[in-house]
Amino acid sequence: MKIVARVHAFPPEHNAGAEHMLVSMLRPLVERGHDVSVWLSRYGQAHKEYEYRGIKVIPLESRLDFSSAVRRADVLLAHLETVPSTASLARGYGKPLVVVCHNTHRPTFRDMAAGGTALAVYNSRWMEAEAEVFFAEYPKSIRPASSLIVRPPVFAGEYATKPGKAVTLVNCNPEKGGKVLRALAERMPEQEFLAVRGAYGEQILPDLPNVEIVEHVDGQDMREKVYARTRVLLMPSSYESWGRAGVEALASGIPVLAHPTPGLCESLGEAGIFVDRQDINGYEAVLRKLATAAEYRLASKRAKARSAELDPAEDLAAWCSAVESLAR
Incomplete structure (x- = not known):
């Protein structure tokens, strides 16, 4: 054909x-x-x-x-x-x-x-x-x-890697949560953040010592340049019909902290950690909770299980x- x-x-x-x-x-x-x-x-x-x-x-x-x-x-x-x-x-x-x-x-x-x-x-x-x-x-x-x-x-084998140390946002426009990333980086100066420039929209890229700006990344390079450096993925999006980046992160057992859009609730399932995008205190509390080894291990296990379900x-x-x- x-x-x-x-x-x-x-x-x-x-x-x-x-x-x-x-x-x-x-x-x-x-x-x-x-x-x-x-x-x-x-x-x-x-x-x-x-x-x-x-x-x-x-x-x-x-x-x-x-x-x-x-x-x-x-x-x-x-x-x-x-x-x-x-x-x-x-x-x-x-x-x-x-x-x-x-x-x-x-x-x-x-x-x-x-x-x-x-x-x-x-x-x-x-x-x-x-x-x-x-x-x-x-x-x-x-x-x-x-x-x-x-x-x-999402072919999990093409994204699976050992998680890194950073809290990451992919596409830093306001609708995807650029302001949330900036607020969290200001509140948590000890935490490393990655701000990945997106394919569209005005980008909010904080000029802070704990924020590294990663230029627009080809999808084939996301494992090496983004997920291998990520410990937690942020998805405080105002709208997501599904949320592919979240599913890519699940392949590595990376917990995803997200706003509960209908699409993200469906894609992430029980692996998602949902907090309203206006609740910066809630996002900070979850990130500090995930800093403990036991909590992170449980969240990572749920992420990998959900990734397998989405074959x-x-x-x-x-x-x-x-x-x-x-x-x-």
Whole structure:
């Protein structure tokens, strides 16, 4: 099969959870012998075609014949901002369209329900439930022909390492918890913190002696550059539809201290340690509790157990079968 994906940006230049979820979903299709290509819709630093984890990536500047690729494709795939334009081409050329939904915002469901979606992919049970709410509120919307839950696949062996000493935040914008990191670093001068620059949003990067700023990291390097240096991962996000970084950390038995968004509650399960993002005292108390060996050992054990529960093999097998069925 020829599978053509249209996305706005891609690793290694752009390393957000949505893009790395897509990488993890496309890799098994490549391994099954399919021709998978990703066509970028925005200009970036890459000027020539390149390969990422076995996936062909075509920057916008390198080729202008995307419509020709669509015509030759067996299946089209889109997510986020590329859904409306790709859906139009899918309808024009009579191609099945797969839409990967990464959040529960109304435009996500609206664009997916505009017509012609052969397969909708939700990243969690709660997102699927929110989609049902949308269709109940807008009964004239066109439901996808089929749908599937694929939890953002994390191959634990690619992330597992020996935890380090730092308290870490990945993507330091305000919505992800940049202000929480700064407040905790000011309160706990004896504790080492890592502030990892994110792929998007205004970054709050404290100029403090106990905070090391780590520049934007390619997903392939997260184990060495981030998790091998991390003792506790912070996720005081105002919104997470799932929270891939938290699941990556679980693979190493790294406890995750998070705000209880529906997505994080589902992804982290009983391994998550949940404190409201406004409760800085609560975050500090948990970090001091985890400084004791006994408490940390128990939290780490729960993290590894949850990581094992999230083995992506079953989800990915169902995903590959669903895509392959579209071309029959």
